[in-house]
Amino acid sequence: MSAQPKKIIILGGGSAGWMAASLIQKAWADKGTEILLIESDVINKIGVGEGSTPALRLFFNYLGIKEAEWMPACNATYKCGISFPGWTSKDDPAYADFSAYIHPFYSQADWKTGNAFMHNARLRRDGIDVPAHPDDYWLQSYLAKNFKSPIAAQQLRDEMDYGYHFDSALVGNFLKERLLSMGVKHLVDTVDDVTLNNSGEIASLITKANGEQNADIFIDCTGFAARLISKALNVDFVDYSDSLFNDRAVAIQSSIDCTQDIPSQTTSTALSSGWAWNIPLSNRYGNGYVYSSKYITDEEAEKELRAHIGKSCEGYEARVIPMRLGRLTHHWHKNVLAVGLSQGFIEPLEATALMLIQHTVELFISHYEEMFTEQRDTAGQQNIFNSQLNEVFESIKDYIVAHYRLNSRTDSQYWCDNRDNTNNSPRLNALLNAWHTKGGDFEAELTRHNAELTYFAPSWYCLFAGKGHFPTTVTKPEQHIKVAPTAEIINYCQHVSQQFSVHNEQLAKVYGDKWPKSK
The missing domain is CATH 3.50.50.60 (FAD/NAD(P)-binding domain)
Incomplete structure (x- = not known):
């Protein structure tokens, strides 16, 4: 043989x-x-x-x-990461600064700023009042928010990593x-x-x-x-349904105008009984609502999604997709x-x-x-x-489940039930406990449970910090405590992001005469 x-x-x-x-x-x-x-x-x-x-x-x-x-x-278009708006409580002041965050595709260019973010997040976990929102520290979040591509106009020392739509x-x-x-x-x-x-x-x-x-x-x-x-x-x-509730998706296209700024991020917005994706292509937006049929009907989900998208989806048909979540043995x-x-x-x-x-x-x-x-x-x-x-x-399942366990919404039974669900793996329970325990060694738990097999420590930090999981009572840092200089990092990332091509312009360069000239 x-x-x-x-x-x-x-x-x-x-x-x-x-x-x-x-x-x-x-x-x-x-x-x-x-x-x-x-x-x-x-x-x-x-x-x-x-x-x-x-x-x-x-x-x-x-x-x-x-x-x-x-x-x-x-x-196809470029993708710098995924934005997660609406996964936290709108009414709780503790989450006022964490209404959304971007999970970036980080690279060597983020090495110093990413370590600074995780350093500040460790301090914030211990109740020390320092800035620890992930969007301030990752270059990709600046690119995404400013409709930039992950391609630099001129060759940089560190090439960015990125995905596609x-x-x-x-x-x-x-x-x-x-x-x-x-x-x-x-x-x-x-x-x-x-x-x-x-x-x-x-x-x-x-x-x-x-x-x-x-x-x-x-x-x-x-x-x-x-x-x-x-x-x-x-x-x-x-079967994963005991820890991941969603079993349906409804998908609807909507129009796009390529003469306007095209996002370089996926947006995953929390709705009443799940979340909605918005993905920009060169000829349309792809939209969908991933939800649980135990909390909302297909008809209700379509209605909620159309209201979320707005007029740009008028005239486009909806397609309902049953989903079976789990894996083979x-x-x-x-x-x-x-x-x-x-x-x-x-x-x-x-x-x-x-x-x-x-x-x-x-x-x-x-x-x-x-x-x-x-x-x-x-x-x-x-x-x-x-x-x-x-x-x-x-x-991967543990990382996805963590999104739901860490939500802080109280406006629907779906979100409350997801947060209160205890059907977690031992690994996820260990990570949740380590993060929420003062002095808990979160990174040691990541290593001990092989949790960085698909998502490295920065991704886990973005997930927990991005959803605002920090003590509500904080104290000012004492003089001997070293705090990462967030203001300097913001200035640095803003400066470097200016060296990257506007998303539309980079796409036009790649597409050549195939790039759409109008809506």
């Missing part, structure tokens, strides 16, 4: 299927692996989110695809056209049956028009249906790898869906090759792989 499969069948297209095909083609096609992607033309593809983490930039860089090539084809369906189509031109095989067909061999592995897929299709490895990209991993192999599912089982919604989903609050697709496939490629170089049996290698991937899911 070789360190790569002879043939892989990917069942399902969309962003999951074509991202998986892209990574496998890059890694194994020149080593003889045949790739066949089968997708149906009657299944609607779900596009829950249209934002990314900086991982997507690494994805395109790895494939050698320039921004000027893919961004115009996918109506995009049309996820167009990303899938872009990758599809690219791969078909590179020889990846493609069938538009429906799978009528799945056959298993004596070992319980998938032997073949029986398609309606093209008959039996065989492979060594099958990749399940069939969305929530999980046609192979769940229905054929009966892999168990770990085994993402790679026998000869099937689940990728995308088929393997699990954590609501799109931090735009982690494409990152998980990318991470899953890259980790699979690495582990599959290692299985041969280290001469390990398949089951043992799969156990290591599944354990690592499950830990990533759990780490």
